[in-house]
Amino acid sequence: xxxxxxxxxxxxxxxxxxxxxxxxxxxxxxxxxxxxxxxxxxxxxxxxxxxxxxxxxxxxxxxxxxxxxxxxxxxxxxxxxxxxxxxxxxxxxxxxxxxxxxxxxxxxxxxxxxxxxxxxxxxxxxxxxxxxxxxxxxx
Amino acid sequence: xxxxxxxxxxxxxxxxxxxxxxxxxxxxxxxxxxxxxxxxxxxxxxxxxxxxxxxxxxxxxxxxxxxxxxxxxxxxxxxxxxxxxxxxxxxxxxxxxxxxxxxxxxxxxxxxxxxxxxxxxxxxxxxxxxxxxxxxxxxxxxxxxxxxxxxxxxxxxxxxxxxxxxxx
Numbered sequence: 467x468x469x470x471x472x473x474x475x476x477x478x479x480x481x482x483x484x485x486x487x488x489x490x491x492x493x494x495x496x497x498x499x500x501x502x503x504x505x506x507x508x509x510x511x512x513x514x515x516x517x518x519x520x521x522x523x524x525x526x527x528x529x530x531x532x533x534x535x536x537x538x539x540x541x542x543x544x545x546x547x548x549x550x551x552x553x554x555x556x557x558x559x560x561x562x563x564x565x566x567x568x569x570x571x572x573x574x575x576x577x578x579x580x581x582x583x584x585x586x587x588x589x590x591x592x593x594x595x596x597x598x599x600x601x602x603x604x605x
Numbered sequence: 606x607x608x609x610x611x612x613x614x615x616x617x618x619x620x621x622x623x624x625x626x627x628x629x630x631x632x633x634x635x636x637x638x639x640x641x642x643x644x645x646x647x648x649x650x651x652x653x654x655x656x657x658x659x660x661x662x663x664x665x666x667x668x669x670x671x672x673x674x675x676x677x678x679x680x681x682x683x684x685x686x687x688x689x690x691x692x693x694x695x696x697x698x699x700x701x702x703x704x705x706x707x708x709x710x711x712x713x714x715x716x717x718x719x720x721x722x723x724x725x726x727x728x729x730x731x732x733x734x735x736x737x738x739x740x741x742x743x744x745x746x747x748x749x750x751x752x753x754x755x756x757x758x759x760x761x762x763x764x765x766x767x768x769x770x771x772x773x
Contacts, residue, residue, distance in 0.1 A: 470722055470729055474719065480686065484690050484711070488690075533687055537680055540676050540680055540683070543725075544732075545676065550727075553731040557734055560735060560739060560742065564738055567749070568745060570749055571749050574756075577756070581756060585763070
């Protein structure tokens with residue numbers, strides 16, 4: 467896949483990761499203490515455990531990894547600061563050179579075909595002479 | 606159950622009755638359309654230019670100007686994105702009701718990112734064209750050289766055979 471499509475895919479990946487991160491944390495977060503008057507909310511028995519405190523770390527790590535991957539892809543962009551006009555100029559130059567080389571090719575091709583025809587004509591004459599000179603074998 | 610039949614093909618075929626005998630008697634094909642046109646009730650335009658961000662109502666975060674340094678802008682936008690995500694996480698902890706503005710800022714950053722990448726496409730198209738032209742020039746030069754070599758070889762063989770026949 468070309469580099470720009472890869473960059474676009476990477477942006478979409480970062481968006482998905484951010485979405486999943488915030489959504490998962492919001493869904494699974496344990497209830498928070500509202501005010502010092504009320505007691506601590508009872509810990510939910512089924513959730514939590516060892517998984518919960520590590521999920522933010524893992525998801526944060528994958529977000530940062532995706533962002534670093536994006537930076538890497540940006541660094542490998544083959545863009546030089548040429549700008550549009552320089553590119554158009556180069557295209558015009560290349561087109562002119564292409565036309566010149568094309569005409570040269572055409573000329574060479576015609577000359578070669580002419581020579582080919584000449585050689586074929588010579589062969590024809592040679593074989594005709596051979597056939598005329600050759601005496602038929604009697605047995 | 607009533608079903609509608611397909612509409613019949615347009616009746617222009619009658620104009621081409623004598624095309625085989627006289628190709629000039631039939632009408633010319635229609636010229637290419639310019640500007641905007643209507644197709645199946647929707648209007649389209651023939652110029653496929655990427656609309657700028659202001660036209661879509663999105664704030665533009667990267668610097669405008671004739672020549673944009675794409676790599677620098679993309680990297681800075683990436684950093685801003687990470688920052689905004691962190692801000693969102695922070696504000697969800699402290700003041701959860703104010704998430705909307707942060708989310709909107711994150712979506713603006715994403716739209717800017719995609720717009721930048723889309724504006725790289727014409728550059729890529731021109732670079733591909735340059736590459737194709739270079740390859741074609743290379744192939745043509747190779748072909749010219751091949752033809753020259755073969756002609757030289759053919760001439761050499763003819764001269765040799767001439768020398769052999771004369772010596773015979």
